[in-house]
Amino acid sequence: MANPERSTELLWGAKGRGGLNLERIVRAGIELADAEGLAAVSMRRVAERLGYTTMSLYRHVPGKAELVDLMRDTALGTEPDLGPPRGWRADTEAWARSGLEFYRRHPWLLESAGVRHVPGPNSIAGFEQALAIVAATGLRPAQVVAVVGLVGHFVESAAREVVETTRIERRTGVGHDEWWGARDSLYQHLDRYPTLTRIYEEGGFDEPLDPFEFGLQRVLDGIEALIRDEVRDETRCAVCGKVIDPAETGRPRAYCSRACQQKAYRRRKV
Amino acid sequence: MANPERSTELLWGAKGRGGLNLERIVRAGIELADAEGLAAVSMRRVAERLGYTTMSLYRHVPGKAELVDLMRDTALGTEPDLGPPRGWRADTEAWARSGLEFYRRHPWLLESAGVRHVPGPNSIAGFEQALAIVAATGLRPAQVVAVVGLVGHFVESAAREVVETTRIERRTGVGHDEWWGARDSLYQHLDRYPTLTRIYEEGGFDEPLDPFEFGLQRVLDGIEALIRDEVRDETRCAVCGKVIDPAETGRPRAYCSRACQQKAYRRRKV
């Protein structure tokens, strides 16, 4: 993937000379987006930041849409792993939490999330990670896929909420005030919203629960209920997914065969 | 709210004469967005559709952002209600389903959902509806708010997925093929994604579960678990939320007092 010639050129070329690169363009785009949001990423701005003309970019990138695709997948690539496995629930939680952290670092990804989303290798790697975690529950394959989709979309949605909130708070100082200021015009029609009124008066909006933490526990509870209903009490091999027939004595088996045990060991070692 | 003069003008002016209106502009914007997506809504296009010049719109609307806000709230206004109450779970499900249906009708709302979202009266009305449903569970106020947020965001997220899928399928004919076509380049690196490979081979992607139906049941299950843990076995008044002390004989009480019973009756009647 990483052309070594280009990489050294990228690492050592520094100041601006050394010619234009795909990598340099993508990096400049990401920096711009991290700092000022996706809307600030225009071909002009990216080119300016690199000291070239607008059209020079088109020698390396087909168009803006593709640039954004590349930016997304590249940004994904710099993420850490989740540590040692501790059961599907803890692992899924860790996966979700790292996803949130990721969106926090690159909020602009949320702005372009609705669009077509051509999956790059790094994006697929995250998908694989989640599939492996959830597959260990023993759910049926289609259910595994659905669960991963559910959690993934939940993270995206919650991140959108959290990021938006912090952005507004940072921009308007307090934030809460502005929100309730806009609500002032509502107070005249409050009789039309009796439940809203009651919940407001009971302080339901004073200290809102963290939407990510709250929602995540609900979603995981829901998945747990599904597992309880669907999965017979069989342990399954983390490598191949086959049912493991339980050992009658001694330490419970974790793999269905020596082959899978070895495979897991090798994978763990690299 | 609805200026009768303007409304009659709007209803009877028909063909194009009768002058420009806020309502006509907003309606034209919605029609355009429904047909061609939010990206197609430009001041020029809206004006053309009405037979006026671009700048004429600015006599009635401060700018495009405000026009979109108005479009959103107006679109929300034409939605049906949910029928008679049948318990929090069925009601929440109905609310979510109507939300999905709404997004299906106006997919462009999803494109502008991430943004600041100034809440209009109709949007608040939907919020009130959901609050009333969830408040009947007896959860604490902050929890009620969090649950409504969770379900609302889930609907938005699932709708995005569903709408996107149908759009791609409609545009590219089959859709599935295109998706797996893009995956062709992946097959060379499949050894890097063992779980993905296994799930694919087991048919986990062949007949994907409906993300809305699947996710909704998980989310509701999670909420149900929360209620089971949090709520003592007390029935609560749907009007004021107070605890109802149970009737020892006869039909179970639904309201905490005659006053609330009457209030509910009056509200139901209008």
Next chain:
DNA sequence: ACATCTGGTATACAGCATATACAGGGAGAG
């Protein structure tokens, strides 16, 4: 009768993505 306001128009400008034409430099062929 005159001023002011309202609603619609025409023109202009800055920003955007990108198509097209062109220029210099390096590589390879004759």
Next chain:
DNA sequence: CTCTCCCTGTATATGCTGTATACCAGATGT
């Protein structure tokens, strides 16, 4: 060495976008 061709970067132009500014006709108020 020269000629050609490709690769890379540039300059210019087109057609979008939102909107500022200036103008103009007609209605209304005084």
